[in-house]
Amino acid sequence: MQSVLEVLQSIGVFTLGILARFGLFLAMVAVIVVPALIIALVVRGRAERRERALGIRDVDGVPFRPDLFYAPGHLWLHRRPGGRAVELGLDGIAQRLMPAVTAVDLARPGTRVARGETIATLHGGGRALEIPAPVDGTVVGVNVSVVRDPALVKRDGYGRGWLVALAPADEAYASMPRAGAAESWMRREAQRWNHFVEHQLGFAAADGGTLVAPAPWLVGEEGWAALTQAFLRP
CATH class of the missing domain: 2.40.50.100 (RNA polymerase II/Efflux pump adaptor protein, barrel-sandwich hybrid domain)
Incomplete structure (x- = not known):
């Protein structure tokens, strides 16, 4: 029984470690990707407003x-x-x-x-x-x-x-x-x-x-x- 508990404990620690690393990875992605996405959207929005101001359209x-x-x-x-x-x-x-x-x-x-x-x-x-x-x-x-x-x-x-x-x-x-x-x-x-x-x-x-x-x-x-x-x- 003690061996089973030790195995389960090891599995739990390993799983928590994986989840922690995954959470850290997601946090890093959010720090890098989200600002870049926001900047890209702002730039694109400005470009679209400028195109409208100049009367540019698709032909x-x-x-x-x-x-x-x-x-x-x-x-x-x-x-x-x-x-x-x-x-x-x-x-x-x-x-x-x-x-x-x-x-x-x-x-x-x-x-x-x-x-x-x-x-x-x-x-x-x-x-x-x-x-x-x-x-x-x-x-x-x-x-x-x-x-x-x-x-x-x-x-x-x-x-x-x-x-x-x-x-x-x-x-x-x-x-x-x-x-x-x-x-x-x-x-x-x-x-x-x-x-x-x-x-x-x-x-x-x-x-x-x-x-x-x-x-x-x-x-x-x-x-x-x-x-x-x-x-x-x-």
Whole structure:
């Protein structure tokens, strides 16, 4: 009988030890995970409020901001208040070319560029993405925030993730689509993207027709060149 009690006592001590360790583990997880989850929810909430404030909405799987001008090479242009300069950034389709942006090189203020010349280079995923100027003009400002935090190009691509400010040589950009015309154009471009990556690159569209964004290192040199040529230099 004494042996049985000793065995039961040992089992009880062992079980309590396991439970104590498990409880300690849960406490450690709670200390680490819960604050991280709260921070993530706060950041996401701020991002959603900012998107609503900018009027950003989904257009066939592409984020779209209606008050901007859109260039054929998937740059957006936003006229600065009280001046001729326009800020330039990547629209939702161009952002899909890079799964992440880890470094940004920008043309220096004072640089004169012709349409099609490189005004910025984005690095990420083992690739360098050269961004062509949508119009002739002079660089009058750069966004130092994206140099310090390149992830802004994708995290806040329609706002704080702009690249350079350009003083256009003329007002021809005002004829580029915006609002309803730009939305219709974006829908067509979304369909063209899906068709291109499926039939030209061999990546099937996801269920529900969601845009496919193949990783740059998976498409090969020829595929990467074809993709960037088709959408950044149409």
